[in-house]
Amino acid sequence: MPARGDHEARRRDVSAAVWRVLASRGFDGLTLRAVAAEMGASTGLLTHYFPNKKALLTHALDLADEHTEALARRTPAAPGAAALRAALLDVLPLTEVSAAMNRVWVSSWDGALGDPDLGTRETARYERWRGRLRVHAEAARERGELPADADVDDIVATVAAFTHGLVVQALFDTVRFPPERQIALLDDLLSRYFITPER
Amino acid sequence: MPARGDHEARRRDVSAAVWRVLASRGFDGLTLRAVAAEMGASTGLLTHYFPNKKALLTHALDLADEHTEALARRTPAAPGAAALRAALLDVLPLTEVSAAMNRVWVSSWDGALGDPDLGTRETARYERWRGRLRVHAEAARERGELPADADVDDIVATVAAFTHGLVVQALFDTVRFPPERQIALLDDLLSRYFITPER
Structure with missing residues (x-):
């Protein structure tokens, strides 16, 4: 056969x-x-x-x-803030491979905004991503890396927003947003939400 | 004739x-x-x-x-942090008109990523936007709303990234990101960079 x-x-x-x-x-x-x-x-x-x-x-x-999942960093990070940082670094266009992947995702928003089915799919994809980040943020709160009354959903939405917005700026301006600056901006942001995040 | x-x-x-x-x-x-x-x-x-x-x-x-410029808020805000906040609120999809405008811009990134000329145009457009935000951030520093040694370029890049990333999440999920939550997330972010920003 x-x-x-x-x-x-x-x-x-x-x-x-x-x-x-x-x-x-x-x-x-x-x-x-x-x-x-x-x-x-x-x-x-x-x-x-x-x-x-x-x-x-x-x-x-x-x-x-499939390709995005295959690209996700396999290096285990400590739980909590360090794991959240690692997950966000996975998303930033720090390498040529990751930049290519990000160009694919950013370019997919055009079609997804114009088609209800594709839009629904992207809505669900975003929620899954925030769900994965939320696990790390909740662990951070349990470890005392966030105040006990921190709103984990809001913090996740904020770091997700920052990361995707930085992706777009970096894709259009590799000169002003080299990898080391992207990482420094992320670490500065995290330091304003998390208490002594592990680096 | x-x-x-x-x-x-x-x-x-x-x-x-x-x-x-x-x-x-x-x-x-x-x-x-x-x-x-x-x-x-x-x-x-x-x-x-x-x-x-x-x-x-x-x-x-x-x-x-042209349409984006026409849409920009005409209400004068106090200079510094308040003006920066007003400029970022102008960008968020808080109304149906602003959401439509944002769908246009986000969908434009697909073509801009695939065409060097359009990409260069978008790079310049981003830098002009950050330049307009930078004026407000510098005024904020002069007014003591930022530490004297604050890196204004980094703060502008951060708030710009956060705002555009929030735009994308809100376009795909109007249920989880109603206008009042977008505003609250922005104000929380600004409060972590600016000293007593005027609300």
Whole structure:
């Protein structure tokens, strides 16, 4: 039964081509035609996998999720403020690979703002991300790195907002926002919310 | 010489149609075809104004700049921290009009990340925005609302990052980020950098 193996291999080839187009040109440049050209295949073949633009976008978002997860730092950090800092550093565009990933995510907001289904997906994705950060913020509060009455949800929303806003500024201005400045700005922010965060 | 007046009237019609498409569908939905349909005109007529997609994008960015400037709060605030706060409140999506404007800007990042010229334009636009905020932060330092040795550039970059990141979260989640929470998060952030900011 070679057909099944062929199908899966072809599916992987398609996914790899979608990812290469996405990483180099963002969602604005992601078209069936561009993916077909990347594979040296016909647009007709691709319509078999993606009957419309939205199917292609949805698959691309799945791939971006997978790649983002694979990129997440595996180095264990101490729990609490140190783990929160590590999770935020994972998001900042401190390396070329991370900058490429961030360009993909920032460019995805255009389509997500214009499509209710994709927008709902992004809403849920944000809430999952804040949920992962909240675990660290709650641990920080238990460890005495936050005041006992600190509003963990508000602090998480704030550091998430700061981090994504810094991502956008850094993507558009690598000269003014080199990695060391991004890290220094983050550490300064955290020091204003957390008591002696571990560095 | 009626031709000139006709030309200008037609140009205004075209601009108005571009803006309506942009406000309702973002840059992802901005095509010559969509603008033509909005005007009840032919795509051919529009190619007279916009020989290619990039010319259309560039004109749309000019329009977004104009509309953003028109939207800026005219209420004078006290100088220093209060003026900085007012300038940041102008950016947050606290009203439906401001949310629509923010959707336009956030959706513009997709194309700007994929095109060097548009990217350079966005880099300059960010620096102009930080420059306007910097005036207020410097006044705050002179008024003693910041420590004398405060790094004004870093504080401006931080509050700008926080504000844009909050814009994105609020656009995707109006339930969790109603206007009053956005304002409270901003005020809390400012209180951690500025000494008794005026409210």
